[in-house]
Amino acid sequence: MKGYADRKDLPRFIAVFGCLLAAAILLGYVEMLIPIQIPIQGVKLGLANGAVLLMLYLFDAPSAWLLSILRxxxxxxxxxxxxxxxxxxxxxxxxxxxxxxxKKLRIFGIPGVSMAGAIAHNIGQLAVAALVLRSVESLLFYLPVLLVSGVVTGLVIGVIVRELLPKLTFLNNGGYQL
Amino acid sequence: MKKNDWILAGVVLLAAALLAWMQQGSRQTGSRVLVTVDGQESGAYSLSQEQTVRIEGKNGYCLLQIKNGSASVTEADCPDRLCVRQHAVSKSGETIACLPGRILIRIEGGEDSGYDAVAK
Incomplete structure (x- = not known):
């Protein structure tokens, strides 16, 4: 986001940001509507994270942060x-x-970054849950399942975003780079 | 996909498998259901005794059903009702958590007072 304010492509940025924010909210809602739910707490697809990933790779980290928190x-x-x-x-x-x-370290591709993000998301939520319930055992019980689900969902979303990115470069005026 | 991506996936899956395996090793058929609300123990029930208990949580309640040696939540007034969707638990260490109500339902193993695994 740094520098966008004094650049000519600010309107483009705002438009793309708005679209992706709307998409993220919608994706999160669609996910809630999916009738087949895995009967384990905390396991979800993380479709909305796809929009955050797109923002991270199309623009930069601050805009992805803004998008995620607003969503x-x-x-x-x-x-x-x-x-x-x-x-x-x-x-x-x-x-x-x-x-x-x-992403800054450049040691992983988009699927790897997405996977790590999904795992971190699950661990973060689990840590808060353990704090609220004041129980470490409950954390340990759910951890294996949440790790596996983070790998799988993160991978799926990451591959989708990686395939989408080259087709969406018009959104950031061709400035997309890996 | 980069090679490192595969390595990350492999390492995490391995860690998860190892963790699950370690937990499985120490897991036996449970005998008691321990309920804590907000970190405070609020009740303990035998798994061999069929009953339905109403648990008052922080901002709501849930119904704990003990049947056929396993425990499940059949009703709750939280918005997401994840605890109701979860499978029944019966092995020691297995947990059902109800986050909005800060209710934790945990199976404990070991010797049950009086009853045996026979009841199953």
Whole structure:
């Protein structure tokens, strides 16, 4: 986001940001509607993270952070409770911390960054849950499943985003680079 | 996909498998259901005794059903109701958590007072 304000492509940025934010909220909602739910707490597809990933790779980390936090606040107030917002924020912030760092280090491809983000998201939420319940055992019980689900969902979303990115370079005026 | 991506996936899956395996090793058929609310123990029930218990949580309640040697949550007034969707638990260390109500339902193993695994 740094520098966008004094550049000519600010309107483009705002338009893309708005579209991706709307897409992220919608994707999160669609996910809630999927009738087949895995009967384990905390396992979800993380479709909305796809929009955050797109933002991270199309533009930069600060815009991805803004998108993620706005999405959590907006869909939280629209569809769920304050408590859910806190859990989501914990997962979202931890996930973006990891993804921002790993993208900068350039040691992983997009699927790897996405995977690490999904795992970090699950661990972040689990840590908050363990704090709330004041129980480390519950954390250990859920950890293996949440690790595996993070790998699988992160991989799926990451591959989708990697395939989408080259087709979406018009969104950031061709400035996309890996 | 980069090679490192595969390595990351492999390492995490391996860690998960190892963790699950370690937990599985120490897991036996449970005998008691331990309920804590907000970190405070609120009740303990025998797994061999069929019953339905109403647990008052922080901001709501849930119904704990003990049947056929396993415990499940059949009803809750939280918005997401994840605890109701979860499978029944019966092995020691297995957990059902109800986050909004800060309720933790945990199976404990070991010797049950009086009853045996026979009841199963």
């Amino acid at each position: 959590i606040l907006l869909s939280g107030f629209l569809f769920s409770s304050l408590m859910t917002i806190l859990y989501s924020l914990a997962g979202g912030i931890f996930s973006l911390l990891v993804m921002t760092l790993l």
